[in-house]
Amino acid sequence: MTAFFAGLTPAFVSAVAVLVIACPCALGLATPTAVMVGTGKGAEHGILIKGAEHLQAMREVDTVVLDKTGTITKGEPQVTDVTAFNTIQGSLPVVKVNRGRQIGGGAEEELIRLMASAEQASEHPLGQALIKEAKKRNLPLSEARDYSAVPGHGIRAEVEGKVVYVGSKQWIERQQVDISAHVGQIEALEKEGKSILLAAIDGQLAGCAAVADTVKETSAQAVHELQAMGIEVVMMTGDNRRTAEAIAAKVGIEHVLAEVLPERKADEVANLKRQKQKVAMVGDGINDAPALATADVGIAIGTGTDVAIEAADITLMRGDLLSIVDSIQLSRATMRKIKQNLGWAFIYNVALIPVAAVGLLSPILAGAAMAMSSVSVVANTLLLNRWRPRHGS
Ligand SMILES: Nc1ncnc2c1ncn2[C@@H]1O[C@H](COP(=O)(O)OP(=O)(O)OP(=O)(O)O)[C@@H](O)[C@H]1O
Numbered sequence: 001m002t003a004f005f006a007g008l009t010p011a012f013v014s015a016v017a018v019l020v021i022a023c024p025c026a027l028g029l030a031t032p033t034a035v036m037v038g039t040g041k042g043a044e045h046g047i048l049i050k051g052a053e054h055l056q057a058m059r060e061v062d063t064v065v066l067d068k069t070g071t072i073t074k075g076e077p078q079v080t081d082v083t084a085f086n087t088i089q090g091s092l093p094v095v096k097v098n099r100g101r102q103i104g105g106g107a108e109e110e111l112i113r114l115m116a117s118a119e120q121a122s123e124h125p126l127g128q129a130l131i132k133e134a135k136k137r138n139l140p141l142s143e144a145r146d147y148s149a150v151p152g153h154g155i156r157a158e159v160e161g162k163v164v165y166v167g168s169k170q171w172i173e174r175q176q177v178d179i180s181a182h183v184g185q186i187e188a189l190e191k192e193g194k195s196i197l198l199a200a201i202d203g204q205l206a207g208c209a210a211v212a213d214t215v216k217e218t219s220a221q222a223v224h225e226l227q228a229m230g231i232e233v234v235m236m237t238g239d240n241r242r243t244a245e246a247i248a249a250k251v252g253i254e255h256v257l258a259e260v261l262p263e264r265k266a267d268e269v270a271n272l273k274r275q276k277q278k279v280a281m282v283g284d285g286i287n288d289a290p291a292l293a294t295a296d297v298g299i300a301i302g303t304g305t306d307v308a309i310e311a312a313d314i315t316l317m318r319g320d321l322l323s324i325v326d327s328i329q330l331s332r333a334t335m336r337k338i339k340q341n342l343g344w345a346f347i348y349n350v351a352l353i354p355v356a357a358v359g360l361l362s363p364i365l366a367g368a369a370m371a372m373s374s375v376s377v378v379a380n381t382l383l384l385n386r387w388r389p390r391h392g393s
């Protein structure tokens with residue numbers, strides 16, 4: 001009986017050692033620890049990642065779609081030119097007089113006053129720019145009635161009994177207003193990268209306001225660095241093609257999707273995905289939310305609307321586009337770390353199983369080795385803490 005046990009014991013002991021060394025706890029730790037440190041590092045540098053899958057998806061991104069207003073540009077549009085094409089029927093132009101000299105065109109002040117009055121209920125940055133301009137010129141705004149807005153086109157309201165339409169060329173043409181006489185003038189402003197707001201008052205083309213938004217200081221560098229990483233950068237905007245291309249040229253983007261209506265933005269992203277591209281969409285506005293949700297990775301600018309942040313997978317606390325470069329690098333660093341961990345844990349198990357099987361490893365040593373492999377995986381992960389974004393904050 002004892003002989004039987006004595007004969008069995010070494011095999012039994014080896015079997016236990018094999019079971020212990022085959023324990024895959026280090027393999028199990030490899031991924032979650034790296035993701036935890038990776039997302040923590042991101043948060044430390046203003047990159048808030050909602051889930052592990054987004055960190056992983058970011059690594060595979062080969063196309064980055066950037067919204068124009070508020071993403072590439074600062075999103076603080078300012079009125080730069082006001083031109084009255086026609087005098088407004090039945091309205092008394094406010095003429096400002098300074099030491100006997102007339103300053104500022106009366107018709108222009110009247111135009112901006114009516115446009116701003118009509119935009120009072122609008123939350124659109126372009127509408128806000130008009131209101132700011134009217135305030136700057138100390139123009140009293142009148143109440144707007146029957147206000148309605150068509151996203152991506154413009155607005156309509158009644159001001160002082162006049163029907164006022166403000167919006168894009170298409171929007172004004174849609175009201176059966178002929179703009180052909182002023183197209184040259186409008187296009188010249190568009191080529192400067194300015195957005196044009198036309199106004200039609202009582203069915204007559206009254207004039208236009210040009211609005212300019214400054215490009216963020218770091219946008220061009222960010223575009224350049226993304227392109228250097230082999231990523232295609234696309235600009236998407238509801239603004240007209242000429243304005244969009246002028247801004248795109250400033251930051252080095254060649255691929256421009258312009259005059260995209262708000263409800264079409266998600267379709268454009270889906271289109272790129274269909275071309276087998278891994279798309280990250282970066283936006284800030286309410287209009288961008290569906291596109292953010294459609295993209296493989298939706299990235300919201302932290303200064304943007306809550307709706308965009310809600311729809312996004314990653315939020316960049318700094319409005320700066322260089323954070324996109326940083327998030328891709330963080331994602332790549334984390335994925336590299338996961339691979340190292342998995343390789344390390346796997347080799348540990350695989351190499352020591354035969355050693356345990358032939359009885360060269362006691363269960364106690366096997367237990368220690370197993371624990372050591374977990375410790376080494378965790379230690380390797382902690383090295384990820386040394387990661388620094390190239391653009392630091
Ligand atoms: N409230 C508004 N007042 C005047 N024009 C408007 C208004 N809303 C939209 N428009 C017109 O419709 C166009 C498209 O608007 P949309 O909001 O889709 O894009 P955007 O603000 O120009 O740029 P982006 O898509 O980059 O955010 C504007 O350029 C403007 O001509």
Ligand SMILES: [Cu+]
Pocket residue numbers: 023024025026370371
């Ligand atoms: Cu284990």
